[in-house]
Amino acid sequence: QQTVTVALDWTPNTNHVGLYVARAKGFYAEAGLDVQILPYSDTAAGTLIANRVADFGILSSIGLFTQRTAGADLVATYAIMQTETGRLVFNADRADIQSPRDLDGLTYGGFGSAWENALIGTIIRHDGGGGNFETVTLGTSAYEALANGKVDFTLEVYTWEGIKAELDGKAQRTFRYADFGVPDQHTNFIGSSRAYLEKNKDTATAFIAATRRGYAFAVEHPQEAANILIAANSDVLTDRPLIEASLKALVDGHYLQSPTGAIGTIDPAKMEAIGDYLFKAGALRDGDGNPAGERPDFAAYYTNAYLAGEK
Amino acid sequence: MSQPFSATLRIAVLFGKVGPALLSVGTLVLAWELYARLSGISPTTLPAPSRVLAQAIQQRQALFDNTVPTISATLAGFACSLAVAFILSMLIDFFKPLRSALFPLFVISQTLPLVAIAPLIVLWFGFGLTPKIMLVALVTFFPMLVALVQGYASTDRDISALLHSMGASRMRIFRLARLPSSLPYFFAGLRISITYAVVGAIFAEYAGAAKGLGIYMLNAKNNFRSDLVLAAVLVSALLTLVLFAATALIQRAAMPWERLDAARKS
Amino acid sequence: MSQPFSATLRIAVLFGKVGPALLSVGTLVLAWELYARLSGISPTTLPAPSRVLAQAIQQRQALFDNTVPTISATLAGFACSLAVAFILSMLIDFFKPLRSALFPLFVISQTLPLVAIAPLIVLWFGFGLTPKIMLVALVTFFPMLVALVQGYASTDRDISALLHSMGASRMRIFRLARLPSSLPYFFAGLRISITYAVVGAIFAEYAGAAKGLGIYMLNAKNNFRSDLVLAAVLVSALLTLVLFAATALIQRAAMPWERLDAARKS
Amino acid sequence: MSRRLELRQVSKRFGDIDVLAGITLHVEPGEFVSILGPSGAGKSTIFSLLTGGLDGYGGDVDFDGRPLADARRPFALMPQRDALMPWRTVIDNAALGLEVQGMSRKAARDEVASLFGEFGLAGFEHKYPAQLSGGMCQRAALLRTVVQHRAMLLLDEPFGALDALTRTGMQRWLQTMWDRHRWTVLLITHDVREAVFLSDRIYVLSRRPARVLREIAIPLSRPRKDLASPEASAIEADILDTLLDPQPAQRT
């Protein structure tokens, strides 16, 4: 048996369902793999992969593009989300916020990544605003701060925070990034390093294929997948209705499987578009922190080569 | 005042000591409960203590499962810290220039914000117990070292001179005089450090752990469960208090002569 | 040894004290530099000190802009902590049962893991200076209170009895005897607390702030700039050392008689 | 003329412990009286009673023929050891009593400054106690005591902390000062020779609970230059035999 380690990007949640299903259903074992899901840590999964602490990891799209441009050895091998799960969110009772240009001068509760400002600025300017807003960095409490009225708006993962708010009956409204000039993206990937992939081609292929089976199973059987996910994280996932509703949203919203049926496949057009966008917004920087001089070759940032069926 | 106490007197004295404490803690908890219930604040923002307690009891198995790794990390880290502090303190005691060479490093190590250091530690030491032990050791090591070095320095010069006059070697003088002299300082340092040890272990878990009170808190928060966050906080506070009490008991056992001193002074 | 020193002797003695420290710190930095350069480790994981320094200099304006709020929070929080600790210590000194009522609360407050508390405090008090001051005060308050209360208790009984025999009121005895007696304890507490104060402020910023060294570190980390994280760590360590040195200077100025004591003992 | 101070059957308990068990003694105006007794007997307790540091005791205390009212504070106390404040200069230490009486610091300093020469402290006004020798500290403490101009001085083992040589010097000096000023003094000591050398009368106390074992008048002429005259030695030997049990003490 071949051991494969996977680093998470956050607390275990519905985004990770395919990993847990593949493990519990024996897909990994069938492929001769012993998959160890590493605990979530303060250190970005991309950093762990690039430093060979983990073989695979959950990468955010932004993490992939920025870290890779700065020289980290990262390659996306599987798109978890076929479309953007992020939203700009604010409380529904804010009559003063009708469209993004109204966000000028308001306070954003952020997470501390440079691209957030580029993203929100783009959205506001696309809507005819100036793109001037206050940022307070809140780490992980931005969402609570919004509920408390301490910030005016923040970014959420719709299929987690958004669903929770719906379940709680919290009235919120959102703006979709894609509606305001931001290209749609695969929000999360499973990625690895070129160094690992070259040395472990077969293992990597087997891992991605088995993982894809896990996500495909979850799309077919969301209820059973929810049970598996909860059972594998009984200490953590104490809110069954949230898990079930979140999985339902992931499936019904065509996040895990595109309307055309793609699961895990990385869309080159999306990659080029978002890469282009980030490059132009100045969010991509080299290892010394200087804006990337020329447009990077984004085709090297990802590969569908390890998805079963394609080669 | 070494007269024997009657049983009732003992209880009265105990209550005199514990009474005001219970009163103040009780008042605080009651005020919190009333505020949480009457202000209409959402339980996600501030759950009532009764809710926290009820959830803590309901989730006792999960809490217990997550407390064990934290205790292991705390104790293992603390033990390492103690061992290294002890060895280094001895080296410093035998070779003084080491003190001026090493102390600045230790002072600087205390000024490093853990939040910035923790992520690096996983990269270097991985996900096992090691990084947690390292972080706990980092926060507790310096106070223990200082306590030991101060303790040795507190040795009665007359006692050292006496042992020297008897022909005792430096090692012997260390064992017979300097080491026992350091005990009160050692235990004072222990009581301070043990508090940091727990907080340090919880912190270390943020840097990557599968289980533990820190992870439990983080997960509870990401699952919108403030009540479970506070339940874990409660457990960690209790854990600290228990360790605190344990050091006090160990000190009583290890230093029987100190109790007499206290009794005589009063 | 109160003979006047010649200038060269002074320098030699100073070097004797500072020399080993420079040597050890220098060795460490050198080893780090060599490792970072020769091991081929990626600068994102462990940047060389030269790179950290170069980046710190290049980013000096941003670092400075982010240091100012941290210093404000540290000093304001510490000042609040001091003021409250002083008032409470006086109340406790005048009304002893307060001590048993309040001390358990303070002990418990020290056992609460900051990681769990900081976000709550930020949620309750917003992103202004208030929550940072609260958190800095939380970590520094108890050590200062304990130091003051211990300091008062260290008052020479004979001096109190003397003042009482002279007809001095309790308030007068407090001002003339208990307060000055507490100074050495006060300053010992100050030196410990000031270290926590900086770390506490940075920590508070992690839980939510617009600017500050903590935010700078967080941003640098989220943008995968380990060199800038370490540059900010460097600044915060320097800040702590400067505050540390400042308390030592203040102590020298505030307690001229202590220097004599030390001179006489040697 | 009525007696300056008179204690009749004064008793005091701390919790379960009897400390004073009916102390009767008196001091005449201008008299130098000593109290001798073993450590822990209760000697300092007597001073605490007099200076209002304790409440609740049995028996009567009269001062100048009237019951001792707390508020009058007719005593200036010199506590065991010097009790100088390390953070005050010598002159501010000496002026402490006057300051507490309400005098401004400046006026109090002016008043005590004139006495520094007589007390052998000239030139040391602005030093801290840590810069003085043990003997000088004791003199500063005594200066602080006498400058309060109270009707009576209570001296609690003023030289107990000094080494034997310095102590002898200070005793000689105190006798000279007393000869000059004729203060009314009640002195506590457990140095028999000191008591014999300085006193008009001596009360010898028992171990706790303290009773007056003996009252001894010292008929030696003053000034008592000769520390070891045969008469003094005889009185001393006599007192020592009263105090020292045949078996040395088993517990303090």
Place this chain on the structure above:
Amino acid sequence: MSRRLELRQVSKRFGDIDVLAGITLHVEPGEFVSILGPSGAGKSTIFSLLTGGLDGYGGDVDFDGRPLADARRPFALMPQRDALMPWRTVIDNAALGLEVQGMSRKAARDEVASLFGEFGLAGFEHKYPAQLSGGMCQRAALLRTVVQHRAMLLLDEPFGALDALTRTGMQRWLQTMWDRHRWTVLLITHDVREAVFLSDRIYVLSRRPARVLREIAIPLSRPRKDLASPEASAIEADILDTLLDPQPAQRT
């Protein structure tokens, strides 16, 4: 018979400070000799030299006619104050010297246990020093010293920390013990009376840098029951006048 201990022109400096400036003195076997001198003179420094606590001094030190070789360790030291270890019971404190000599703890205990009666400590074997009175602690310290069976005892102000009454009792007791065992003793003290009461001869040292001011033989018969005989008093007064400056010390 050669002299037990002989110091010839012994001198010692600490850095810039001259502490001993040519000390010449000797002790005969079975003799009780005292060194008297002001505080800080350098008395304890002499003992440190003898017990090997210091290196680098001038002059010669002979023991039993041969130069003092460091390794022989012919002295049992009783340091200033009692230097008992608070964390050891009385019997373990008393057995310390034997343990350091290499004896097992059990054998050392057995050896010292038999002496507890004679030293007035019977029944206190397993108490801690904090449970003993000051006088008992001093006796335990002396027991620890004599049990080492060294050729000579060095006692550094053994009773300096005691109050005057207890001290007198201990001095009487020490005289009895010495009468019985006839140890060779060199005693440091600054209590003139103690020196006169206990010694065969006394060396009086000057202030620092210490020189021998006088050597005084005490011809009084033993046992010296009477603490205050006229002869003793006369010797005492004589020594005191040597030691006390006309002006009391300005600085320690």
